[in-house]
Amino acid sequence: DAGVTQSPTHLIKTRGQQVTLRCSPKSGHDTVSWYQQALGQGPQFIFQYYEEEERQRGNFPDRFSGHQFPNYSSELNVNALLLGDSALYLCASSFVSRQNAEAFFGQGTRLTVV
């Protein structure tokens, strides 16, 4: 059973560019959440997708957008990259019908903005 998979594992972008990160949820899971983790900090919630719609959003600007596909996989897009967007981006999947059940995380994508 494959867990949560994220791609790519590392990425270097230039300020002002756009980036797309990808996530495949754990088998059987239908909900995907994205988190940003700056160095030395805990993960911060960006948004959650369920049934191809954004279900909940954290305190992130509109430059951060996402998408969920019919197969439950998801993308995180960040436009107009800033140096401060450099972080580890984590995807988590869960099963919405099991309210407040465990969320499983991928290994993350390390984004460096130069």
Add this chain to the structure above:
Amino acid sequence: SQQGEEDPQALSIQEGENATMNCSYKTSINNLQWYRQNSGRGLVHLILIRSNEREKHSGRLRVTLDTSKKSSSLLITASRAADTASYFCTITQGGSEKLVFGKGTKLTVNP
């Protein structure tokens, strides 16, 4: 703050000793979960404890929850060098399923 706050921020022990880390929060919760993170990579789920539970065990891990004190503790018994990692507690509140994290406890287990 709505997030869980772990204490201590850093903990260094010898292999074989027990490690205890604590988490405090300020609001009512649905559940509290503990995660482990090795070397800034993905988070590994350890234990979920619901608000109506007081204690849970998983292998060498023991988690307690005191909702009256709004606190939880994670005990790792007979620690190993492989337990070296950052440990995070996270809470869910109300109708929200987003996980709210603290800054974590960095545990170092010396061989």
